[in-house]
Amino acid sequence: xxxxxxxxxxxLPVEIRGFTVLDENGDPTVVLNANHRRETNxxxxxxxxxxxxxxxxxxPEMADEIEAEAHFPASNIKERSI
Ligand SMILES: [Zn+2]
Numbered sequence: 001x002x003x004x005x006x007x008x009x010x011x012l013p014v015e016i017r018g019f020t021v022l023d024e025n026g027d028p029t030v031v032l033n034a035n036h037r038r039e040t041n042x043x044x045x046x047x048x049x050x051x052x053x054x055x056x057x058x059x060p061e062m063a064d065e066i067e068a069e070a071h072f073p074a075s076n077i078k079e080r081s082i
Contacts, residue, residue, distance in 0.1 A: 005052060007045060009034040018044040020051060028052045 005028055012018070012033040017040065020028050030048045032041040050070055051057070 005030055005049060007032060009041075011035060017041075018048060020048045020057070022057055028057075 007030045009032050012031070012035065014033070014035050016033055017036065018030060018032040020030050022028055028048075030045055030052075032044055036044070047070065054070070056070070
C-alpha cells in the first residue's frame with residue numbers, strides 16, 4: 001500500500017468535506033475543501049486515509065455501508081480481525 005498520498009485543495013460546496021480519487025495507476029489523491037478550516041481538513045484527510053488503508057475503493061459493499069462503518073466503528077458489534 002502506498003504511503004505517499006497526494007493532497008489537493010479545491011473549492012467545493014461547503015457541505016462536502018472532501019473525497020478521494022484514484023488516478024490511472026490506482027494511486028489515491030485526497031481532495032480537500034479549500035473553503036474549510038485547516039483543522040477540518042486535517043480531520044478529513046485522516047478520515048480519507050482510513051478509507052485508503054482499508055482499501056474501501058475496491059470493496060464490493062455499498063458506499064453507504066462503508067461510510068457508516070468508517071464513521072461509526074464503535075457501533076460495529078461484530079468482532080473483526082485486523
Ligand atoms: Zn468517509
